[in-house]
Amino acid sequence: MIIDTHCHLDNKQYYEDIDEVIKRALEHGVKGFLIPGADYDDLPQAIKLAEKYDEVYFAVGTHPYDMEQYDERVLEKYVNHPKCIAIGECGLDYFRLPEDEAEKEYTKNKQKEVFRAQIEFAKKVNKPLIVHIREASNDSREILIEHNAKEVGGVLHCFNASEHLLPLAEHNFYFGIGGVLTFKNAKKLVEILPKIPKEKIIIETDGPYLTPHPHRGKRNEPFYTTFVADKISELLHMERQEVEDLTTNNAKTLFKQFSKII
Numbered sequence: 001m002i003i004d005t006h007c008h009l010d011n012k013q014y015y016e017d018i019d020e021v022i023k024r025a026l027e028h029g030v031k032g033f034l035i036p037g038a039d040y041d042d043l044p045q046a047i048k049l050a051e052k053y054d055e056v057y058f059a060v061g062t063h064p065y066d067m068e069q070y071d072e073r074v075l076e077k078y079v080n081h082p083k084c085i086a087i088g089e090c091g092l093d094y095f096r097l098p099e100d101e102a103e104k105e106y107t108k109n110k111q112k113e114v115f116r117a118q119i120e121f122a123k124k125v126n127k128p129l130i131v132h133i134r135e136a137s138n139d140s141r142e143i144l145i146e147h148n149a150k151e152v153g154g155v156l157h158c159f160n161a162s163e164h165l166l167p168l169a170e171h172n173f174y175f176g177i178g179g180v181l182t183f184k185n186a187k188k189l190v191e192i193l194p195k196i197p198k199e200k201i202i203i204e205t206d207g208p209y210l211t212p213h214p215h216r217g218k219r220n221e222p223f224y225t226t227f228v229a230d231k232i233s234e235l236l237h238m239e240r241q242e243v244e245d246l247t248t249n250n251a252k253t254l255f256k257q258f259s260k261i262i
Contacts, residue, residue, distance in 0.1 A: 088130030
């Protein structure tokens, strides 16, 4: 059994065949799905899927690219839904900062402001965080520690395979491992994987993005977590079943509602 802890099943790329996508994943042993909150416009579809499938849960949050849309009232509207189990994806992403220095500084400060707000909101409602980190490891770590985010913990998604983030394992944070691990240029992630405490590793796709080898170039989907599990098994010298048991138990520890599934 595998749990896909980060898949945008509410994305328009899945609209035409979402039932087949979920069925295919279930047939290949993927028994749990978490849809992160990224775009408010997609929330109705996330809720619809979560209400239709016992195995599907969702989160509410604002991606750093959408910082200007952040509205805590939207989070409050959905956070008490029985299938809403996390806050995010929130975080910092400095990959596409404006070239103008003043605009760059504004963007970074605004992202930090919205990130801090979502950490505090997560603590208020006692739900774990889904944290997106790209080219912003130091600021992200500092903010998570400074705001005592370990109270709720969470998962670091898209975390640049940065050693600066490894200490967050001691602050109740898990590390989402996805298709990037199978890429030929994934040297950093391959090197850092053995340094992550095994009890802090969970599996994700980030579908429809970051499709693993050998399906690169195609739309990603939860079934492809099986290729991630294979690669973790190879790199950590573990049996494939061990990897499934480990990452599933870790996901259930962080997102306790998944314990209702088998």
